[in-house]
Amino acid sequence: MTVSRLGAGRYTDLLDEPEGVETTVHRLTTSDDATVTGVLRVPAGARTVVTLMHPRQDVTHHASVPYLLRDGYAVWTQGSRSPNNDLNLLHEQAIVDFAAGHVRLRDLGFDQVVCLGHSGGATLAAFYCQQAGAAERLTTTPAGRPVPLADTEMPLPDGCIFMAPHPGQGALLLRVIDPSVADESDPLSVDPDLDPFAAANGFVEAPESTTYDAAFVAGYREAQATRIARIDARAREWVAESRAAKKHDDRRRAIAPRVLTTYRTDADLRNVDLSLDPNERPYGSLFGRRPDLTNYGLVGFGRLATAEAWLSTWSANTTNADLARCAPGVTVPSLLLELTGDQASFPADIARFRAALGADDVTVASVPGTHFGGPIAKGAPTGTELAAHVIDEWISRR
Template sequence: MAQGANQDQTDAYLKRTRYTTFSSLPTGCSGELISLFTSDGAEIRAMLYTPSRPSRTVVTFSHPRVDVQRHFQIVDFLEAGYAVFAHNSRWLNNDVATTHEHLLLDVAAAMRYLRTDREFENVVLLGTSGGGSLYAFYQAQAGTAPADRLRDLPWGDPLDLGAEDMPQADAIILTAAHTGQGKLLERIIDPSVVDEDDPMAVDPRLDMYDPANGFRERPEQSRYSPEFLLSYRAAQHERVRQLDTLAFARIEEQRRFGAMQADPALGGTDGRGQIEVRRRAAGTRYMVVYRTTANPAYLDLRLEPSDRVQGGIWSLQPEVDNFGEWGLARLVTPRAWLSTWSGISSRASLVDNAAGLHLPTLVITGTADRDIYPSDSEAVYAATPHPDKSLVMIAGADHYLRPSGPKGEGKDTRAESREHTQKWMSERFPV
């Protein structure tokens, strides 16, 4: 009987909060499938949702790899009278080769479509999680004079954003946005890896899951000393630097064979030699990055104080997840590593790009998020220069704005987030 009652309560909550997505549109609203081509020829697909009455304002959703076309917040904006444009990236559901500079071309294509083809007066960017750092990167570049925009990729190949038509947005909402995929990964990558080809090799001095360093089985809380943490963070940075070195070396190797391919002298070699050069010039050697779920703050709640519970973003057992077959940046090209996942080389740092957000900005996050902490959102808010900026902390909300931890009990945290967001929108973009 009790189990049935609990299930009834869960079902009611899922229905009330549209737990992860939605199954139908509000009465009078409609959706239209849109196909767009970027300036470099990539195709991106989107859904344009329109409310029951015409709207001058559209709210956009995107993410480097996640399908945003059924994001749970879409219905909220439609019910409030706003149009919604949810555009997926060229690397939907597969970020092995994702480079953020090319993602900016995806966003630019969406912005041109909304401004020119659909003639929306107001465009509001809404970036959730990795969508936040992506949109901030775009807006920072769009707001920069074309002559001063990026002209290359992190490994030196040309990509001139100064030649790209990049319409600016009118406002940005950052929801549970981390500080950038590279910055996030540097905080959670395991520095005890001693051999990038051996996922089980461990340096015990840097193993946060070793009891000798402060790890304890739940319900006991782990305790890491300041000395251990200092060494640990330095070693994390060093591992990222070494992976950068590996990525640059593999790109340089490919370039070397590309130069050989272009050399007229290649014609004097035998057929097999020519084939080998062409293969190596075209081929990409992937990087396998093991053990990327190892942040001491997962288990020592004295670090980055908040009302979260112990655990990582994927589960309550990061010590197991860290050695699992799946994880962030597990399989990437060298170019994707440098552009997206390197905390050193990636340019998609939310805090850095927040300095270029010269537009109304709302930062909203949950204080029970196990991977993004109040200090992260505070840093983004502080870095944003526009005077019209707001920071909202939803107590007891996790990364997906669901209730979590002791402060989330009995709360509808998504409804609380919705109220803040819609009030902010109505004050700036009345329907």
Template sequence: MTTTDPFLGGSRPFGLGYWPLPDDDPGVGVQREAVRLVSPDGALVRGVLWTPPIGTPWKTAVILSHPRGDFSVHYACPLLAAAGYAVLGFGTRYMNNDTDCLHEACITDVQTAHDEMVRRGAEAVVLLGNSGGGSLMAMANAELGIGDGWVGMAAHPGEGVFMLQVIDPSVIDEADPFATNPELDMYHPDNGWRPWPEPCTYDPAWVERYRAAQIERVARIDAVAKESIDASREVLADLQTVNKGDDPAAWRELRRRAVFTKYLTIYRTLADPAYLDLSIDPDDRAMGSLFAFPDPFDANYGRGGLARTMTARGWLSTWSGLSSGARLADTMPQVKVPTLLIHPTADTEIRVWQAKEIVAATGA
């Protein structure tokens, strides 16, 4: 059976079943249980508990999640369960929508899952993080002291650090997605770009300037986000001096300004020169990006990229490489439990040198 994309045309297979390939099916009858938990601050944490076949005892639990991804059906869950572990794959309160994602709240959800597995009898709980889940689980261990082991699978240095390498620094007006400084545009022929699928060649000195400009753009967005939050805090202080019963009109005006949430629209967030120039940080990857379809140029300007709409606080907590507390460079030195990092050398997003830095930074 096939289904047709109503917008782009074409068809794709439908109803293939859970396993992409027959060899992926462990075929040993692992068990599944829907799990619904409530965090201490009232958030819903949902997932699937995978356990070994009936009659097979388990002692160690593995929990895995991602700031916005649904890891209840992560491919590692049934395989680890078949190997004898209890595995709780779950989604945080921000599953499928990280617009207001606060890592500081996400780690509360991680602790909720951790404590549930301890309640169920786990003698040890391993924190497993895939992609952005790696920095989430490391932050949970560093900040909350939970977990008896940390495993990173294709773990990048942090959501914000990743944004630093993919954000388009040629944007000169955050309100205009087409406003561009051509000298900093990786998709401009004068800088080495060629139309897909031709490979591109960027001068190393230009790339160095490009990377510095990426940091500068993130800093500008940070400044806007912080200004909005500071303004709300100042009004909140004034609000404390007004009695809503005595002066409801004044209280109303201050209240709406105190709770105001600024939303940031962040255009063009798929612009890493290494996508199109494989001589930059060479490894086994193919040209292009996991987030493109298939040309990063189209995804940079169209549907694609990350962090396109964020609250001010969500941007600072999750996607700012300058402000987020979920940076492995900061948290890994505090991760002193047994640590394992698995890096796929054909990953289009994470470089070998980054994986080596994560290992070098760990306190284990």
């Protein structure tokens, strides 16, 4: 476990796409006149299309794509209006983008449209299904920006696959944010009593698993919630100031961007204490093998966000995109697919999601693998490959 490759293992090797696949790029206009892009790959004779979309990542070359094509399914990979960018990611707009892709696929005449939501894409798919089937859809974001969901055509998919589903961006950030940050303007500020990587609090150097005291864990999690609430307060203050400026026709002040910088968001205790919510995960986080170092680096969730994006996406207290809360609105047949070495979704999460899903037809399955579909051990099949077999079997039964 060397320092030179902190992020090693995050990405898996891609299988080559099969021959004879027709690929087309589609420019879509959403119901609120944004432009997004979808890439459609169609093997000869495919009548079922599997969609992939993530609220903030480009999934054009998702590792599942070649496996789905190999198994004879068309694949639609959808972009949002905020690709690879947390800065102004509003989940209420992202599902408007998602809707445009579903409308196009229905227009193209596929017999069956199946959503595959991986990681944060799972919550996006659940949020989409909840709003698509709602009698009264949301009219604004948590910050009050109007969104045209009521006037958006939102076809329901024929089924949903939730692969390595974490609880949603806001709920996930609540788990991983470092509450020992004493000064939001200083990335190195530390409250020593809450420092997760201090020996005085139980931390031991990698690769040995730490064992935290239960009292420290409880206090740490309470402090995580306190830090989120502190950032919420600043976000609400900025939104209120912008609204006041708009009311007084001070347009420059109303649109002037102020960006929340949230330091140190790779500090989930479970990543270094493998006895907490145990599964088959390796030591380390989603971002690398040494959370005690990557926590201080550039990578991490919600690093830069407008106040609106924070309230819509990153605050567990205000976001509408929470998988457990959206799950009762998912009524289409569903596959809940656990990766047994997941570093962001744990067995208790899978049980909670299963209990919450509103569908009558729910299948729960698990395969060995890490969150991004890597192998559980060196030389083992990848989680992506093993998941593909389960997905093919599940779709074939539809």
